[in-house]
Amino acid sequence: MNPVQAVGRSTLGLLRTAGSVAIFAGRGVAASVSAPWFGGQMARQVVAIGYLSLPVVGLTAVFTGAALALNIYTGGGRFNAEQIMPQIVALGITRELGPVLAALMLAGRVSAAIAAEIGAMRATEQIDALHTLSTDPFRYLVAPRLIAAVLTLPLLTAVADTIGVAGGFLVATQTLGFSGPLYVQNTWNFLTSWDIQSGLIKAAVFGFIVALMGAYHGYNASGGARGVGRATTHAVVSAAILVFAADYILTSLFTAK
Amino acid sequence: MSAPETPMLELRGVRKAFGDKVVLDGVDIPVARGRSLVIIGGSGQGKSVTIKIAIGLMAPDAGQVFVDGQDTSQIRSAADRAAHNARFGMLFQGAALFDSLTIWENVAFRLINADKVPRKEARERAVEALSRVGLPASVANLYPIELSGGMQKRAGLARAVVAAPQIIFFDEPTTGLDPINADVINDLIVEQVKRLGCTAVSITHDMASARKIGDEIAMLHKGRIVWRGPAADIDRSGNAYVDQFVNGRADGPIKVEV
Numbered sequence: 001m002n003p004v005q006a007v008g009r010s011t012l013g014l015l016r017t018a019g020s021v022a023i024f025a026g027r028g029v030a031a032s033v034s035a036p037w038f039g040g041q042m043a044r045q046v047v048a049i050g051y052l053s054l055p056v057v058g059l060t061a062v063f064t065g066a067a068l069a070l071n072i073y074t075g076g077g078r079f080n081a082e083q084i085m086p087q088i089v090a091l092g093i094t095r096e097l098g099p100v101l102a103a104l105m106l107a108g109r110v111s112a113a114i115a116a117e118i119g120a121m122r123a124t125e126q127i128d129a130l131h132t133l134s135t136d137p138f139r140y141l142v143a144p145r146l147i148a149a150v151l152t153l154p155l156l157t158a159v160a161d162t163i164g165v166a167g168g169f170l171v172a173t174q175t176l177g178f179s180g181p182l183y184v185q186n187t188w189n190f191l192t193s194w195d196i197q198s199g200l201i202k203a204a205v206f207g208f209i210v211a212l213m214g215a216y217h218g219y220n221a222s223g224g225a226r227g228v229g230r231a232t233t234h235a236v237v238s239a240a241i242l243v244f245a246a247d248y249i250l251t252s253l254f255t256a257k
Numbered sequence: 258m259s260a261p262e263t264p265m266l267e268l269r270g271v272r273k274a275f276g277d278k279v280v281l282d283g284v285d286i287p288v289a290r291g292r293s294l295v296i297i298g299g300s301g302q303g304k305s306v307t308i309k310i311a312i313g314l315m316a317p318d319a320g321q322v323f324v325d326g327q328d329t330s331q332i333r334s335a336a337d338r339a340a341h342n343a344r345f346g347m348l349f350q351g352a353a354l355f356d357s358l359t360i361w362e363n364v365a366f367r368l369i370n371a372d373k374v375p376r377k378e379a380r381e382r383a384v385e386a387l388s389r390v391g392l393p394a395s396v397a398n399l400y401p402i403e404l405s406g407g408m409q410k411r412a413g414l415a416r417a418v419v420a421a422p423q424i425i426f427f428d429e430p431t432t433g434l435d436p437i438n439a440d441v442i443n444d445l446i447v448e449q450v451k452r453l454g455c456t457a458v459s460i461t462h463d464m465a466s467a468r469k470i471g472d473e474i475a476m477l478h479k480g481r482i483v484w485r486g487p488a489a490d491i492d493r494s495g496n497a498y499v500d501q502f503v504n505g506r507a508d509g510p511i512k513v514e515v
C-alpha cells in the first residue's frame with residue numbers, strides 16, 4: 001500500500017468511528033432524557049460509579065494537592081512569591097486538576113468496568129436477550145450509566161477539590177510554616193465561584209465521556225473473551241485521551257472571555 | 258379445502274452478507290400457525306443469523322419477514338414495536354440469563370420491565386413458570402452462576418414462555434448438555450409449545466432433538482433451504498445433503514471447509 005492510500009484509509013476509518021460514536025451518543029442521550037427510566041439500574045450505577053470511586057479520587061486528590069503545594073512553593077520562591085502558594089494551589093485544583101484527575105481515575109475504574117460488563121453481556125447474548133424481552137438496551141444499560149456518571153463526577157470533583165486543597169493545607173501548615181487560619185482565609189477570599197463552577201461543568205462533560213466510551217466499546221465488542229479485553233483497553237485509552245482533548249477545548253472556551 | 262392460511266411467520270427472499278461473505282442467499286421459510294419447524298445445517302451456515310433476522314435482532318439486506326401476514330419492516334411506532342416483540346420468546350444457546358439478577362428476576366424480566374406487572378405478582382408467575390420446567394421454588398433466589406448448565410437452560414426456557422408468546426425460538430437448545438438432560442429439555446420444549454399452542458422455530462445440530470421437537474425439518478446449506486419435509490420423512494428424504502448430515506458422514510456433497 002502506498003503512503004497516500006494508507007493515510008486515506010486510516011482517515012476514513014477514523015471518520016467512520018467518529019460517526020458511529022456520534023450515533024451511539026445520540027441514542028444514549030435520547031434514552032437518557034426521555035421516559036421510561038430504569039430507576040433501580042440508575043441507583044445501582046450511582047453507587048458503582050460515584051460512591052465506590054470516592055476512595056481513589058480522595059487519595060489522588062490529597063497527594064496531588066500536597067505535591068502541588070510543594071512545587072508551587074519552590075517555584076514561587078524563585079521570585080519571592082511563596083506567599084501566593086495557597087491561591088495558586090486552589091486555582092489549579094478547582095479549575096484543572098480536580099476535574100481532570102477525578103475523570104482519569106474514573107476512566108481507569110469506570111470506563112473499564114462498563115466496557116467489560118456490557119462487552120461480556122454482548123458476548124453471552126444477554127444484549128440480544130434484552131431485545132427479545134422488549135427492553136431497549138440503551139434505556140436499560142447505557143442511559144443509567146451515562147446519567148450516573150454525569151451526575152456523580154461533579155460531586156466527586158467537589159470532593160477532590162476540597163481534599164486537594166486540604167492536601168496543600170497540610171503540607172503548608174505542617175512543613176512550610178504557613179498559618180492555618182490565614183491559609184484558609186487566603187484561599188477562600190481568592191477563589192471565585194466561577195473557578196469552582198467551571199471545574200464542575202468540565203466534570204459533567206468528562207463524566208459523559210467516561211461512561212460513553214465504556215458503553216460504546218462494550219456494546220460493540222465482538223470476538224469472545226479477547227474482544228472484551230480489547231474493548232476494555234480501547235475504552236480506557238479513548239476515555240483518557242478524549243478527557244484531555246475536552247479539557248483543553250473547555251478551558252480555552254472558559255478563559256476566552 | 259379452505260384457502261391457504263396466512264403463515265404465522267414467514268421469511269421471504271431473505272439475503273444477508275457480512276462484507277463479501279454471503280451467508281443467506283434468498284431464504285424462504287413459511288411456518289404455519291401452531292407448527293414446529295426445526296432448521297438443521299452445519300456450523301457457520303447461517304442458522305443463528307436466520308433466527309436473528311426472524312426475531313428482528315438483525316436486518317436482512319434484502320427480503321422480508323412477515324409475522325401473521327404483517328411485514329415487520331413496516332412497524333414504525335415504538336408502541337407497535339413493543340406489541341410486536343411481546344409475541345416472541347427466545348431461548349438462547351447459552352441461556353443468556355442476566356448474571357446480575359436472580360433466577361426469578363430473570364424469568365420475570367419482561368413482566369417487570371416491559372409489562373409493568375407488580376413485583377409480587379411477577380414473582381409468583383416466575384415461580385410458577387419455574388415449576389413448569391421442573392425447577393423448585395428454592396432456586397428462585399439463586400443467581401445464574403449458581404446453577405448447572407441444564408438448570409440454566411430450564412430457567413431460560415421459563416423466561417421464554419412466562420409471558421405466553423405466540424412464536425418461540427430455540428437456538429441449539431440441547432448443545433452442551435448430556436444426553437439425559439438434553440432429552441429433558443426436548444420434552445419440556447414439546448410440552449410448553451403444546452401447552453401454549455405456539456409456533457416454534459428451532460435450530461440444532463442434534464438430530465435426536467430435531468426428530469423430537471420438530472413437526473417439520475428444513476435444511477440450510479450454502480445460504481439456501483435445500484430440503485424441507487415432515488420430520489418423519491427425514492430418513493427417506495432422497496436428498497444427498499440431508500442424508501450426509503443426518504448420518505454424519507465425512508464424504509458426500511457437503512465439503513467441510515478448513
Ligand SMILES: Nc1ncnc2c1ncn2[C@@H]1O[C@H](COP(=O)(O)OP(=O)(O)OP(=O)(O)O)[C@@H](O)[C@H]1O
Nearest residue numbers: 275278280298299300301302303304305306307462
Ligand atoms: N454479526 C456478524 N458479523 C459478521 N459476521 C457474522 C455475524 N454474525 C454471523 N456472522 C457470520 O455468518 C456466518 C453464519 O453464522 P451463524 O452464527 O448464523 O452460523 P450457524 O449456522 O448458527 O453456526 P453454528 O452452528 O456454529 O452456531 C458465520 O460465518 C459467521 O462468521
Ligand SMILES: [Mg+2]
Nearest residue numbers: 304305306429
Ligand atoms: Mg448458531
